[in-house]
Amino acid sequence: MKRSFPLVFAFIVGFLVLLAEFIPHRPFSQLISTLENWFMIIAGFAILLGQISLIRVNSRIISNKEHDWQYHLAGMISFALMLIVGVLWGMREAPGILGKGEDIALWMGMKPFDYLFTYAYMPLSATVFSLLAFFIASAAYRAFIIRGFESNLLMITAVIVIIGRTSIGSMLTGWLPESWSFWHIPNLADFIMEYPNTAAQRAIMISAGLGIIGSSLRIILGIERSYLGGDK
Amino acid sequence: MKHCLIFFFAMICFSSLSAENISLIDVPWDDGKALELHWDLPFMPDSVSLSISDPEGNLIPTQIELGQTGRLQISDLNPDFEYRATLTAYKDNIPFRYQTTGQAREQWFYLHKSAFLILLLLICIAIIYYITAAKRGKDFFIRRISGLDSMEEAIGRATEKGKPILFVPGIGDLDDIQTIASLTILSHLAQRSAEYNTELIVPCRFSMVLSAAREVVKEAYMKVGRLDAYKPDSVFYLTDDQFGYVAGIDGIMLREQPAANFFLGSFYAESLILAETGHSTGAIQTAGTAQAHQLPFFVVSCDYTLIGEELFAASAYLSRDPQQLGSLKGHDFGKLLVILLIIAGVILEIAGISNLKDFIAGALS
Numbered sequence: 001m002k003r004s005f006p007l008v009f010a011f012i013v014g015f016l017v018l019l020a021e022f023i024p025h026r027p028f029s030q031l032i033s034t035l036e037n038w039f040m041i042i043a044g045f046a047i048l049l050g051q052i053s054l055i056r057v058n059s060r061i062i063s064n065k066e067h068d069w070q071y072h073l074a075g076m077i078s079f080a081l082m083l084i085v086g087v088l089w090g091m092r093e094a095p096g097i098l099g100k101g102e103d104i105a106l107w108m109g110m111k112p113f114d115y116l117f118t119y120a121y122m123p124l125s126a127t128v129f130s131l132l133a134f135f136i137a138s139a140a141y142r143a144f145i146i147r148g149f150e151s152n153l154l155m156i157t158a159v160i161v162i163i164g165r166t167s168i169g170s171m172l173t174g175w176l177p178e179s180w181s182f183w184h185i186p187n188l189a190d191f192i193m194e195y196p197n198t199a200a201q202r203a204i205m206i207s208a209g210l211g212i213i214g215s216s217l218r219i220i221l222g223i224e225r226s227y228l229g230g231d232k
Numbered sequence: 233m234k235h236c237l238i239f240f241f242a243m244i245c246f247s248s249l250s251a252e253n254i255s256l257i258d259v260p261w262d263d264g265k266a267l268e269l270h271w272d273l274p275f276m277p278d279s280v281s282l283s284i285s286d287p288e289g290n291l292i293p294t295q296i297e298l299g300q301t302g303r304l305q306i307s308d309l310n311p312d313f314e315y316r317a318t319l320t321a322y323k324d325n326i327p328f329r330y331q332t333t334g335q336a337r338e339q340w341f342y343l344h345k346s347a348f349l350i351l352l353l354l355i356c357i358a359i360i361y362y363i364t365a366a367k368r369g370k371d372f373f374i375r376r377i378s379g380l381d382s383m384e385e386a387i388g389r390a391t392e393k394g395k396p397i398l399f400v401p402g403i404g405d406l407d408d409i410q411t412i413a414s415l416t417i418l419s420h421l422a423q424r425s426a427e428y429n430t431e432l433i434v435p436c437r438f439s440m441v442l443s444a445a446r447e448v449v450k451e452a453y454m455k456v457g458r459l460d461a462y463k464p465d466s467v468f469y470l471t472d473d474q475f476g477y478v479a480g481i482d483g484i485m486l487r488e489q490p491a492a493n494f495f496l497g498s499f500y501a502e503s504l505i506l507a508e509t510g511h512s513t514g515a516i517q518t519a520g521t522a523q524a525h526q527l528p529f530f531v532v533s534c535d536y537t538l539i540g541e542e543l544f545a546a547s548a549y550l551s552r553d554p555q556q557l558g559s560l561k562g563h564d565f566g567k568l569l570v571i572l573l574i575i576a577g578v579i580l581e582i583a584g585i586s587n588l589k590d591f592i593a594g595a596l597s
Contacts, residue, residue, distance in 0.1 A: 021345070054470075067487065139508055210570075211542075214559050219412070
């Protein structure tokens with residue numbers, strides 16, 4: 001029963017969603033959005049599970065004074081601070097239990113939650129994102145080291161696209177006559193991006209689509225059960 | 233007197249409602265949320281204005297182009313309401329008003345999805361056929377997927393070094409099929425880590441994923457009879473925030489120095505940040521996603537990459553269950569079908585016949 005109920009449920013819901021994709025008439029037309037709303041409601045309740053997990057794991061590390069426990073303490077303080085100011089004064093237009101916090105907003109320029117979000121959270125998030133620029137450089141260096149024919153081809157293609165996307169590309173081959181415009185580096189870069197690159201990406205997307213169909217069918221038919229924790 | 237005559241003439245024109253010149257037609261084969269306005273005026277107007285209103289008099293925002301004839305699709309309507317369209321055409325500052333009513337009807341089939349349905353049915357029938365054939369004992373050849381074969385190697389290395397395994401189920405929620413595929417792989421990985429008594433770390437971005445991942449890992453430990461070794465805190469929630477999640481995982485990789493990292497699921501801008509940090513720690517890295525734009529990053533920074541379909545085939549491949557392996561043959565049939573359609577489409581387009589393209593495009597529009 002414990003295993004068969006989810007399987008039957010998955011079959012019915014999966015089949016109905018599949019039908020709803022092709023039937024525009026009610027109730028099928030509203031089925032997908034209804035199920036999405038249900039998912040949102042369940043996810044809303046499940047947030048509590050995440051918070052419990054967060055507090056439990058961090059509390060254990062802090063109380064046992066495990067390695068780098070100070071960072072976990074900083075994380076917990078940040079969590080508590082955002083929670084408290086959010087509950088007390090709310091965020092944006094939403095009021096908190098102490099009202100809309102006009103006085104404190106007048107003093108800080110905005111509500112405390114919004115202030116922390118704008119001046120603490122956003123810069124931190126942007127900092128992590130900005131690491132991407134450095135990681136792209138290091139990854140590109142490794143990818144473009146010439147080892148064989150394929151990596152040689154990759155490097156030549158990449159150089160054409162990189163140069164073609166900058167003004168240097170236009171400058172280098174701008175003198176070419178109109179009849180040779182295909183060999184103009186920006187045009188060459190466009191060609192690479194538009195044809196070989198798009199073709200390869202579409203091939204991956206088609207194969208992924210087929211994989212999704214197969215995977216979904218295995219789940220709907222109950223052949224794939226490992227997402228429930230086991231095969232039997 | 234002259235002004236009176238003009239006013240009288242204008243009033244006649246203004247009130248001369250001609251339903252034949254304008255019609256509000258239901259858009260066929262849809263969900264009853266669209267109507268199409270057709271107009272064919274007896275003269276070329278200097279300017280036109282249109283108002284569409286529901287029975288309560290609420291106006292629907294529309295924009296009409298000037299023309300003696302034309303058609304305009306009005307969307308986001310309610311199939312329960314009858315809508316009134318009023319087209320006012322001005323000629324020499326004299327308004328001519330045309331009115332009509334129409335109601336959108338819900339249909340029982342999206343005709344433009346016919347090609348999609350046919351393709352889906354063909355692929356599903358093929359998958360079911362191969363599953364049935366596998367059930368009867370037919371043996372199918374499945375090509376090796378090195379990214380999945382390396383899983384044993386990665387777990388073995390982590391066991392030898394006495395270091396944990398890090399499994400990242402992507403940044404998608406549980407409604408993403410890539411996350412489901414990731415959890416099916418986690419099930420196999422957790423079984424192996426339980427057998428080898430190797431620590432498994434699973435940080436989750438969403439509470440729903442946390443809940444499912446915990447269940448999957450617990451069941452896996454139970455299956456191999458090592459429930460005592462299962463630590464509920466090994467599967468934990470980090471944060472819903474994308475880059476906060478990345479920063480948290482980067483921290484785990486640098487502090488715990490896992491011997492093997494698995495990035496399987498849905499990934500976006502964070503893919504390279506994760507993979508490069510993992511690479512810097514010297515861990516064996518296996519990644520897999522169906523996000524075509526993120527695959528190059530994983531290919532560069534990881535030892536093994538599951539490309540697109542391989543992520544979804546992983547569970548079947550790892551389980552070695554003949555039925556599931558049979559379904560992979562169905563994928564191959566789908567690929568063959570797509571290849572044949574592409575070839576046929578190219579030949580027909582060269583020959584100037586675009587029926588096949590139009591039929592398939594209807595499914596994609």
